[in-house]
Amino acid sequence: xxxxxxxxxxxxxxxxxxxxxxxxxxxxxxxxxxxxxxxxxxxxxxxxxxxxxxxxxxxxxxxxxxxxxxxxxxxxxxxxxxxxxxxxxxxxxxxxxxxxxxxxxxxxxxxxxxxxxxxxxxxxxxxxxxxxxxxxxxxxxxxxxxxxxxxxxxxxxxxxxxxxxxxxxxxxxxxxxxxxxxxxxxxxxxxxxxxxxxxxxxxxxxxxxxxxxxxxxxxxxxxxxxxxxxxxxxxxxxxxxxxxxxxxxxxxxxxxxxxxxxxxxxxxxxxxxxxxxxxxxxxxxxxxxxxxxxxxx
Amino acid sequence: xxxxxxxxxxxxxxxxxxxxxxxxxxxxxxxxxxxxxxxxxxxxxxxxxxxxxxxxxxxxxxxxxxxxxxxxxxxxxxxxxxxxxxxxxxxxxxxxxxxxxxxxxxxxxxxxxxxxxxxxxxxxxxxxxxxxxxxxxxxxxxxxxxxxxxxxxxxxxxxxxxxxxxxxxxxxxxxxxxxxxxxxxxxxxxxxxxxxxxxxxxxxxxxxxxxxxxxxxxxxxxxxxxxxxxxxxxxxxxxxxxxxxxxxxxxxxxxxxxxxxxxxxxxxxxxxxxxxxxxxxxxxxxxxxxxxxxxxx
Numbered sequence: 001x002x003x004x005x006x007x008x009x010x011x012x013x014x015x016x017x018x019x020x021x022x023x024x025x026x027x028x029x030x031x032x033x034x035x036x037x038x039x040x041x042x043x044x045x046x047x048x049x050x051x052x053x054x055x056x057x058x059x060x061x062x063x064x065x066x067x068x069x070x071x072x073x074x075x076x077x078x079x080x081x082x083x084x085x086x087x088x089x090x091x092x093x094x095x096x097x098x099x100x101x102x103x104x105x106x107x108x109x110x111x112x113x114x115x116x117x118x119x120x121x122x123x124x125x126x127x128x129x130x131x132x133x134x135x136x137x138x139x140x141x142x143x144x145x146x147x148x149x150x151x152x153x154x155x156x157x158x159x160x161x162x163x164x165x166x167x168x169x170x171x172x173x174x175x176x177x178x179x180x181x182x183x184x185x186x187x188x189x190x191x192x193x194x195x196x197x198x199x200x201x202x203x204x205x206x207x208x209x210x211x212x213x214x215x216x217x218x219x220x221x222x223x224x225x226x227x228x229x230x231x232x233x234x235x236x237x238x239x240x241x242x243x244x245x246x247x248x249x250x251x252x253x254x255x256x257x258x259x260x261x262x263x264x265x266x267x268x269x270x271x272x273x274x275x276x277x278x279x280x281x282x283x284x285x286x287x288x289x290x291x292x293x294x295x296x297x
Numbered sequence: 298x299x300x301x302x303x304x305x306x307x308x309x310x311x312x313x314x315x316x317x318x319x320x321x322x323x324x325x326x327x328x329x330x331x332x333x334x335x336x337x338x339x340x341x342x343x344x345x346x347x348x349x350x351x352x353x354x355x356x357x358x359x360x361x362x363x364x365x366x367x368x369x370x371x372x373x374x375x376x377x378x379x380x381x382x383x384x385x386x387x388x389x390x391x392x393x394x395x396x397x398x399x400x401x402x403x404x405x406x407x408x409x410x411x412x413x414x415x416x417x418x419x420x421x422x423x424x425x426x427x428x429x430x431x432x433x434x435x436x437x438x439x440x441x442x443x444x445x446x447x448x449x450x451x452x453x454x455x456x457x458x459x460x461x462x463x464x465x466x467x468x469x470x471x472x473x474x475x476x477x478x479x480x481x482x483x484x485x486x487x488x489x490x491x492x493x494x495x496x497x498x499x500x501x502x503x504x505x506x507x508x509x510x511x512x513x514x515x516x517x518x519x520x521x522x523x524x525x526x527x528x529x530x531x532x533x534x535x536x537x538x539x540x541x542x543x544x545x546x547x548x549x550x551x552x553x554x555x556x557x558x559x560x561x562x563x564x565x566x567x568x569x570x571x572x573x574x575x576x577x578x579x580x581x582x583x584x585x586x587x588x589x590x591x592x593x594x
Contacts, residue, residue: 069565079565079566079567126448127447127448141533141534143445148440149535150535150536151423151424151536151570152537153567154531154532154564154565154567154568156533156535157532157535157565157568158533160528160532160563161528161529161532161533162460162525162528163462164462164463165461165521165525174528174563224462228459228462231457231458231459232529233533235451235454235455235456235457235458236458236533236534237438237447237452237534238448238450238452238453238454239447239448240448266457266459266471268376268454268457270366270375270376270449270451271449273448
């Protein structure tokens with residue numbers, strides 16, 4: 001079976017793996033990133049990790065998943081808080097030349113979406129949207145098995161889409177930005193305020209909503225807001241299915257079917273076949289980086 | 298030079314043309330649609346119009362532009378107020394078999410966008426969004442010279458995107474839907490209310506805004522609303538340029554550069570190269586239908 005090398009470059013850790021074309025991880029290695037020691041240090045770590053993988057020589061190509069906006073054409077990081085020294089550095093070129101293998105790079109949410117689209121709940125479907133609802137909110141359009149990143153690599157940055165221009169601007173985002181209202185921290189913040197107590201995570205808010213009307217109001221607004229966000233996505237690209245991943249999805253049984261109903265209510269009748277599904281792939285970052293290479297070869 | 302047959306099927310008129318690959322219209326014929334006389338009548342009219350075009354036998358393919366949501370894969374109309382008898386009828390199949398030529402069909406806004414993307418202000422650019430702001434508001438994503446219509450053919454129906462969920466639901470659309478606030482009729486409606494008089498069209502509203510603070514407030518909100526709508530589009534698909542067509546664009550010098558500035562203010566720094574441009578192609582419906590055939594061959 002054909003195999004690919006996957007790299008998940010994070011601010012804290014770098015992981016590299018050998019993944020087969022069905023998404024099975026055959027070997028995986030991890031090291032700390034130590035980005036403060038500079039780009040040469042990080043690049044050498046990445047090269048050493050890849051070279052330590054079993055049978056890496058036989059892999060057909062290399063996929064790199066990178067946090068933040070990514071120039072997929074030139075294989076460079078555009079902006080990064082965690083890896084500032086690597087911004088603009090030709091990461092993909094260097095890895096390609098070092099290993100003499102076709103090398104591709106994309107944003108980590110986008111490669112995770114690709115994994116779910118090709119091997120998870122999107123398998124067999126051609127027109128998908130993938131969404132992560134966690135600390136942040138971001139997405140990716142996956143058409144015909146390829147992930148679209150837009151002209152500047154920012155396609156899918158829907159966390160900054162306005163869902164209500166009358167609400168505050170928080171954390172450097174736009175007024176009423178999606179991420180400020182439908183992320184895990186947003187749910188906790190709003191529930192803390194409404195219930196005058198401290199929730200640990202979004203799961204506790206969904207639990208409280210079963211008996212506390214104030215928490216329920218927060219959850220109901222979250223559902224409305226998420227439906228508006230997803231409707232916006234549907235009006236632009238009209239997917240067959242929306243795949244959702246992220247910490248908030250641990251409580252998906254408490255909100256997902258309601259959000260789907262409200263989404264359908266916002267769409268034209270002909271669009272209401274669109275379904276929402278929880279993402280199911282474990283290790284979507286690594287599997288997706290491998291699928292990025294596969295999808296381009 | 299290669300030529301293509303273009304058909305613009307409207308509720309009032311059908312037009313057919315021979316168009317060369319540079320978008321030059323070599324021959325054009327027009328007839329009334331008379332949709333009330335049934336689908337067989339309309340189909341025969343269309344066939345006769347095509348057969349009356351000079352050198353139609355030499356055309357390489359046929360492109361059909363159709364109002365409303367269109368099933369581009371099966372070449373059928375999904376919903377139509379003006380052509381109800383043709384909904385679900387295999388229009389493209391019938392034309393293909395009748396003329397023995399490859400035949401393709403898409404929504405009229407989408408084919409117009411394709412014309413502008415390939416031959417107008419989008420020429421040479423790969424990642425474009427096309428928008429019409431007229432009585433209605435609708436759009437189309439054009440990637441690598443192909444127009445994307447989504448799974449149900451509703452991709453680009455951004456007139457129903459929520460720009461402010463606190464505003465009314467008008468004309469069967471969602472609460473605060475874009476079309477209810479950034480279309481020509483919306484500008485007139487809001488200016489009539491604010492100024493207690495009757496404006497004839499959007500152009501008069503822009504003119505009044507130069508001396509009347511109440512009309513100016515309406516225009517300023519229009520600019521904000523349009524910027525929010527366009528930012529939503531950018532966060533989903535991050536185009537290089539947005540091409541705008543439609544009646545409201547007659548007054549583009551009164552608002553377009555302000556909207557671009559406000560749009561940039563809503564985007565992440567890396568996305569701010571996106572530009573707004575007035576569409577320039579005359580007869581985008583016919584030229585676009587020909588380009589649809591060209592783009593698929």
